[in-house]
Amino acid sequence: MIHVLPFPPLLRWLRRSLTEVSQPTRATTAPPGPPAINELYHSRRLSLVRLAVLMVDDLPTAEDIVQDVFAALYRRHGADLRGVTDPHAYLVTGVTNAARSALRRRRTARAYSPPPPGTVPAAEDEALLGMGENDREVLLGLRRLTDRQRQVLVLRYWSELSEQEIADAMRVTRGTVKSTAHRALSILRDHLGER
Amino acid sequence: MIDVEQRLRSALTARAEQITPERLGVGVPPTLAVPRRSRRWWRWLPVPAGAVAAAVLIVIAAGPSAESPEPVLPGGPPQTSVAPSPPTPEPTTDGSGEPRPATSPPMPAPSVPGPPGPTPSGSGPPGPTPSGSAPPVSPPTVSAPAVTVTPERSPLAVPPAG
Numbered sequence: 001m002i003h004v005l006p007f008p009p010l011l012r013w014l015r016r017s018l019t020e021v022s023q024p025t026r027a028t029t030a031p032p033g034p035p036a037i038n039e040l041y042h043s044r045r046l047s048l049v050r051l052a053v054l055m056v057d058d059l060p061t062a063e064d065i066v067q068d069v070f071a072a073l074y075r076r077h078g079a080d081l082r083g084v085t086d087p088h089a090y091l092v093t094g095v096t097n098a099a100r101s102a103l104r105r106r107r108t109a110r111a112y113s114p115p116p117p118g119t120v121p122a123a124e125d126e127a128l129l130g131m132g133e134n135d136r137e138v139l140l141g142l143r144r145l146t147d148r149q150r151q152v153l154v155l156r157y158w159s160e161l162s163e164q165e166i167a168d169a170m171r172v173t174r175g176t177v178k179s180t181a182h183r184a185l186s187i188l189r190d191h192l193g194e195r
Numbered sequence: 196m197i198d199v200e201q202r203l204r205s206a207l208t209a210r211a212e213q214i215t216p217e218r219l220g221v222g223v224p225p226t227l228a229v230p231r232r233s234r235r236w237w238r239w240l241p242v243p244a245g246a247v248a249a250a251v252l253i254v255i256a257a258g259p260s261a262e263s264p265e266p267v268l269p270g271g272p273p274q275t276s277v278a279p280s281p282p283t284p285e286p287t288t289d290g291s292g293e294p295r296p297a298t299s300p301p302m303p304a305p306s307v308p309g310p311p312g313p314t315p316s317g318s319g320p321p322g323p324t325p326s327g328s329a330p331p332v333s334p335p336t337v338s339a340p341a342v343t344v345t346p347e348r349s350p351l352a353v354p355p356a357g
Contacts, residue, residue, distance in 0.1 A: 038224040045222055050211040063220055067228065074225035131209055138206035157200065158207040189199045 035079030040087055041070050048095050054154045055099035056106075057143075065102060069094035092159070093169045096151055103147050141191035149184035152177055 045066060052062035069091055077084050084090055131139070142150050148170070155166045163181075167174045 035226055038226055041222065041224050046214070046216055046219065049219060050214045053214055054207055054210060059214060059218065062214075067223075067225075070225040071228060079226050131206075131213075134202065135206035135209045138202050139210060142206075153203060154207065157204050158211060185199055185203075188203065192199065192202070 036081045037070070037074050037077075037079050040081070040091075044088070044091060045070075048091055051092070051154065051159060052095050052099055054158055055096070055151055056102050061102050061106075062099075065095055065098040069098055089165070089169065092155075092161075093171075096155070096169050100147050100151070137192060138188070141188045144191055145184050145187060149180055149187070152180045153184050153188075156181055 048066045048069070049059070049062050052065045053059055056062055056065070072094065073081070073084070073087070073090060081087055142153065145153070151170065152166060155161045155169065156163075161169070163174050163177045166177045170177070172180075
């Protein structure tokens with residue numbers, strides 16, 4: 001009749017108490033050193049920022065995304081990441097979702113206040129200046145895709161994830177990943193003028 | 196299609212390699228960037244305590260109304276509505292201690308002289324009337340207390356003519 005357990009602090013306290021009772025020697029036998037999340041942060045930050053840059057195009061936004069994902073992971077699972085079965089998959093999923101949210105916010109903001117034409121190039125346009133002609137064409141073609149199509153291609157051809165891993169990260173079915181990738185490659189091929 | 200995939204891989208790699216560790220800002224580990232959670236879980240304790248107290252009060256308040264009505268026996272007498280009986284005036288007493296009807300007006304005695312009967316309600320043999328008509332029927336309200344008020348009614352009766 002009365003739901004007392006869903007209160008998060010009580011639930012967390014109960015879970016911690018039960019864990020300490022069942023594993024009383026864990027805290028004393030843990031090796032001293034930096035917390036697990038800090039090690040993960042230093043080892044994975046660069047690759048995650050690159051992944052986010054490929055999704056949102058500009059570096060400051062990508063850094064914010066990665067920092068927010070690590071903060072959320074620490075806030076939810078603590079410094080020792082107890083209860084997280086695969087932190088890497090968790091981070092990729094978090095970056096993917098946060099990148100989609102950032103793109104949505106950017107699109108909304110630019111719809112209400114579009115930048116004046118002919119002024120300073122946007123951060124994502126500036127990134128294309130130092131690239132070769134061939135790669136620039138491909139990256140411009142990526143911008144023609146939807147957010148989901150672009151993310152599927154990045155996860156598949158840069159992160160080298162399998163279709164099932166992409167489906168888990170994006171929370172869609174494997175068939176959706178397959179059809180989305182096929183459709184995105186067709187659009188990209190049309191943009192590049194290949195047959 | 197394969198050429199597109201190769202070009203895509205090449206472009207993505209080139210774009211990713213533009214991001215070097217030197218270009219990244221200073222990374223603050225999450226244990227330093229995120230403020231530590233407060234452990235004051237006991238601040239939530241009054242909430243479930245209040246909920247429990249409210250539930251107990253509700254249960255106590257709803258207790259008596261939850262009693263089931265008594266079952267009706269199958270073989271028992273059917274419950275029928277009893278018609279109210281006509282109001283019977285209660286006898287009152289005056290100063291002499293004699294009982295009197297409380298509300299009923301004094302009934303006129305039969306106009307025909309006769310022996311002062313003890314009961315005007317017709318319990319005794321009615322006397323003959325001058326017109327020869329049927330004897331008057333007394334109202335039913337007088338019939339019930341008639342037994343007790345008979346001694347008091349004879350002086351109020353209409354004196355016999357002549």
